[in-house]
Amino acid sequence: MNIVIGLNISHEPAVVLNIDGRILAAAEEEKMQQIKSYSGFPFLSLQYIVRTIPNVDMVKNLTIAFGCKNIEEFLGGHVSTLRYFGRKANFYYLMLDALNFFFPFIKNRESIKRLLEKLVRGSLKDLGLLASNIRFSYINHHEAHALSASEYLTGNYAVVTVDGKGDGLSATFSINENGALRTVQTLSLFQSLGQLYGVTTESLGFKSKRHEGKVMGLSAAGRSDVFYHFLERECGSFDDFLSRGSIIYQSKWVLKSTRLQYLRLVKVDTFSKFKDFIKFCLFPRDIQVFALGRILLRSKMQRFISENTLSREDVARGVQLYVEGLVLRFIQNNLSSFAINKLALAGGFFANVRINQEILKLNGLLDIFVQPAMHDAGTALGASFAIAPRKLKIPAPLSETAYLGPSYSISDYKLICSELNVSLSIERIEPRWVARKIQDGSIVGIFSGRLEWGPRALGNRSIIASCGDKKIPNELNRRLNRNDFMPFAPIVMDLDAPEALLGYKSGLMAGELMTCTFQVNPRIRESLSAVVHLDDTVRPQVVSKASNEYLWLILDSIREITGLGAAINTSFNLHEFPIVNSPMDAIEVLKVGAIDYLLFDGFLVNLIDGAR
Secondary structure, three states, X not given: OOEEEEEEOOOOOEEEEEEOOEEEXXXXXXXXXXXXXXXXOOHHHHHHHHHHXXXXXXXXEEEEEEOOOOHHHHXXXXXXXXXXXXXXXXXXHHHHHHHHHHOOOOXXXXXXXXXXXXXXXXXXXXOOOOOOEEEEEEOOHHHHHHHHHXXXXXXXXXXXXXXXEEOOEXXXXXXXXXXXXXXXXXXXXXXXXXXXXXXXXXXXXXXXXXXXXXXXXXXXXXXXXXXXXXXXXXXXXXXXXXXXXXXXXXXXXXXXXXXXXXXXXXXXXXXXHHHXXXXXXXXXXXXXXXXHHHHHXXXXXXXXXXXXXXXXXXXXXXXXXXXXXXXXXXXXXHHOOOOOOEEEEEOHHHHXXXXXXXXXXXXXXXXXXXOXXXXXXXXXXXXXXXXXXXXXXXXXXXXHOOEOOOOOOHHHHHHHHHHOOEEEXXXXXXXXXXXXXXXXXXXXXXXXXXXXXXXXXXXXEEEEEOOOOOOHHHHHHHHHXXXXXXXXXXXXXXXXXXXXXXXXXXXXXXXXXXXXXXXXXXXXXXHHOOOOOOOOEEOOXXXXXXXXXXXXXXXXXXXXXXXXXXXXXXXXXXXXXXXXXXXXXXXXXXXXXXXXXXXXXXXXXXXXXXXX
């Protein structure tokens, strides 16, 4: 039995269990901790993974695969590694970092690796996993991204990865040759499309790696191309950017002594900023240059936006069009050399569902597959496949693709309900009852099966409501404390999807995992009025009876009432909180009144008087 635990120690920390090429479990730490954008070692995710291993006390051989090679790029120095694990620094490790600060030519990557491995071994021991032979493997970040998506496709396909940066790269294009990937083109970290989008997100006052989706949502309302031309001027034309890199990194000023330039650019006037400077100095030189360029670009952006009094919408439109043009040129240039009809996409950049729609339109493409955890959490999955690839070269079922987190039994639900002063119905609620409540304007929380893998709720941790009532979005925004400019997404039954969604064909992977937008059929628009965005697109999840029978039956009942089997499907969480993981989390959402009804695997949760 070949047991591999994949670990992502970048942002979106996550853990994956791979046994003989099958993914048995996967978890993201922010959901386990219920802390949005959690940063730290994924202790709770690892605990869940270890509990999932069969006969854990009999395990002798184990491989830990990290989705990165250059550890210091992701963890910095020894002290930051200790803090990542919640440990305090001691004199020995402080001195090692001090030596590297003053003598950066000293190679400390192996020393940080030894510390990381020691801390991971200790965590596994604390969880009762006492394997006598634990091996550690470090997989190139973009190779891990690519493998996370490629192992779910068969036949003739290519794999594209795009993110901010990782192990010196920001994008790759690879093709499948006899079951193995061959990389055709790479973009360096100085050609980073992800960085451009992230810096723009920050320049608008949002948080990078968290609110890029808000920028995408705003872009549909933009009208001016002023910011687009600013990006062309500051970063280069598409061809120049893809061949030589961003103009910002061609400046001798940026490439000079980076420590001195950092101090010139950043006013280090607080202890927090001083710590940031120390961390900056401990990074490898190329990461220092990357960070300095980011700071400079953000400064130029903010000044330009202010001087030209640009609206958020126009700025969002500019960056959306610019990076969309770049990635389409990158992909099209490579596609023209190969007979490819399917693409696998991975990397945080492909959380941008509007860009994915444009990729799907490229000539010759029949389908795209976006790995559900497209962001850095997915590198834990890809790293595990580097050690134990899938043996069966057939598409993996949805249960092994998207539903990989914790689940709960009826006895678990009963116990938790009794502890939290709520009751559970004796019998499952009929789907028709749920459909009627939804069409009457009620908001229903669905909690069933295993927690979804990735940022999208796919019916197991979802809030559903009527998609034909224009008043529902405002009500949901109010209850969930959510920004009103972000559109909601629909869940559509497979029987209706081909008619409702222009360009959708039965079985299209791009529609199953809520990773791509589609234009709405004008004849159906009114029935989807609560979820259609300003550009007449929706980001659907197309559900079949085989993938989620209970939810499909709810949609089928809605279809009997309205003529269209569709509903709003938004993630089961309050705004700025992660998707709920446990029944306790779900009950808390019910108690604050964000939803009207809560179903645990079809059983209705009832609040007892005074429970709110």
